Amino acid sequence: MTVRVRMPRFAAMATVSALALSLAACGGTTKDSASSNGNGTAAGGQASANPNAPIKKGLKIAFLPKQVNNPYETIVDNAGIAAAKEYGGEAKEVGPSDASASSQVSYINTLVQQRHDAILIAANDENAVCGPLKAAMAKNVKIVAYDSDTAKDCRNLFINQASSEEIGRSQVKLLSDQIGGKGEIAILSATANATNQNTWIKFMQDELKKPEYSGMKLVKIAYGDDDDQKSFQQTQGLLQAYPNLKGIISPTTVGIAAAARYIGGSKYKGKVTLTGLGTPNQMRQFVKDGTVKQFALWDPKNLGYLASYAAAALASGQITGAEGEKFKAGKLGERTVGANGEVILGPPTVFDAKNIDQYNF
Template sequence: MSMKRGSVPLRWIAVPVVGLMLFAACGESGVGQAPESAQGGGGESRICMMPKLVGIPYFNASQKGAEEAAEELGVDLTYDGPTEAKAALQVQMIEQFIQQGCQAITVAANDPNALAPAMKKAMDADIRTGAWDADVAPDAREVFVNQATFQAIGYALVDIMAEQTGGKGEFLVVTGSLTAPNQNAWLKEMKERMADKYPDMHVASLEPGEEDLQLGIDVTTDYLRANPDTAGVFGITSVALPGAAEAVEQLGLDGKVAVTGLSTPNDNKQYIDAGVIEKFVLWNPIDLGYLAVHVANAQIEGKMPESGTFEAGRLGKVKMLAPDEVLLGPPVIFTEQNINDYNF
C-alpha cells in the first residue's frame, strides 16, 4: 500500500494535532501539486480524498484516520487539498484526480454547487464519487459520509448557549465561508431551535472567518466592540471557535460574553481551562476520515448497502440514514471534565 500527498508519501508525513498551524504551501497556485506517477501499485484500489483545505488540525486528524483505514484495507490513498478554503482550487484538484486514475474521489466541499460539474465529470469517467464532512450537490456524488446529523449539531450548540445566557440575547455566528454547506445546514437548525424553544434568542449577525485564525479573531473583536450588548458568540468551524474565544479573552469579556461552537479539543483546551469556553461540540475527525475511506473502498468493490447498517472496521456497524448517506454517529460535547480524554 502507498499513500501520497503531493509528491511525498503520506506515511512519512507527521500529523500535528496540537495548536493551529500555518497553511502548508503546496504550489504557487494554492493547489497541492500531484505526483507525476499517481497510480497505485500492485493492483490496489486507488482512493483520492480531499479536505476543504490542508494544514489545520481538524483535517490533519481526518488524514490520520484515513491513513489508518487505508493501511487496514490495503488500498492506495492520496489525501490532498488546497491551502486555502476556496472552491475554485478544489475544482482544479478534482480535475487532477480524474487525470491521475483515481477509482474513487471523495471530497469535503467548500461550495456544493461549484464542485458539482467537476464531480459529475468524474462520474462520467466511471469513478466512484462521494463527499464527507461537507456535502456536494446530491446529484454530483453517490454517497455522503455525514459526521452527525445537522439537527443534532445545531440543537446541541443552541442548548449549550442557552444554558449560559438564560435562553435570551443577540448572538454573533462566525462561520467559515458563506457557501459552506455543512455550516449553513447547522445554522438553519440553530435558528429553528431558537425559534421553537428559545424565542428570545436571535442570530444578529453571520460573519465569515474563511478558516483563518487571525480573521476569526478580528471579525469577532470588531463585532463585539461595535455591539457591546452581544450575549454570546458561536464559532462553527474548527478555526472560528478558538478565534472567537481568543477575541473574547483579549477583550476581557470572559464570563460576560458566552462562547461555544465546533472545534478540536487540543485547540480549545486553554480556553476551557481559562473559563472562556464552558462547553463545545464536535465529533471525532479521526473516525470521520477512517469511515470515509471505508465507504470509498466499499463503493469501488460494489459493496455499499442502501439501508440498514454498514460495517466499517473498528467502528463496527454504522447507520445508513438514506441509500446515499452514512452516519458516523452523535456529536460529542467537550467540557472541563472530559477534554483531557481526547488528543486531536
C-alpha cells in the same frame, strides 16, 4: 480515537454540509468508463451491490479537503489514510491551501487523470465542484463527500459527522443553557457558501423560534472564511458593534479557536459566552482558563476512518450508495446507507473541564 465518553444525544436528524469550487476540466488519460455512470447505474441498466464481495487490494483513493492547512481536516484525512492500510489500499491527501470556491477543481481533474478509484471530498461549495465530479463519476471514479456535502447527484455517498439538525439545534441549546436563555447572540461561521455551515445555521434559526428561546435574539451572522486572522477580526468586530452581546456560536474549528483567543485576551472574558465546534487539543487552554465552558464535536479520526471504508466498499462493489445497503467499516462495525446516500457517524460529544483531558485529538 477509540476512547469516547457517552453524552446525552441532542435533537433529531437531517443533512449536513459543504464548501466551494469551480474551473474547467482538464484532458488526459482517465479511467475507463465501462461499467457505471457514477450513481450506481451501469451502462446497460441498474447496477447491483454484492455485499459479500471482498475489498479489492491496491485501491487508490485520495482525500481532497477544504484546505490542506486546516488542522481539523488534517486529523480526518490522516485517519482515513491510515484506514486504507488496513484494507490494503493506497491513500493520500491533496488539496488547496485556501478555501475558495474554485480551488478544488483542478485537483479533481488531476486525480481522475491519475486513475484513482475513489475521491473523497469535503466540498467548499455544494455546486461549484459538480461538473468535474460528474465527469469523474462517468469514468467510474467513486465520489464520497465527507464533512461538507456536494449536491446529491454529484457524489455516491455523503459521510455525515452527525445529523445536521442535531448539530444545529444542540448548538443553540448549549449556548442557551450557559446564558440563561436571554440576550443578544451572534454566529461566527466559515465561508458564506459552506453547505454544512449553512445547514446547521438554518436549524439554529429554526430552533430559536421555539418559545423557550424567546429571550434570545440573533443579531448577526459573520463569516471568517475558515481563516484564523479573519475570524479573529470578525470576533472583534462583533463585540464592538454589539456591546450587549451575550454569546457567540462558532460552528467551525478555525472560528471557535480564533474567537476564543480574542475573547480570552480581552475585557469580554467572563462576560461573553462562546461555544461551537472545536477539537479538544485546540480548545483545552481556553476551557482551563475559563474562556469557554462547553463546546462540542464528533471524533474526527472516526469520520476519516468511516469515509475511507465507505469509499473502499463502493469501489469494490459491496455497495452502490442505495438506501438500505450495508457495509463493514473496520473497527466501527456495520454501517447502513440512509436516505440520499447519507451515512451518519453518530452524535457529537460535549466537552468541558470535567472530560476534556480524556481526549487527545
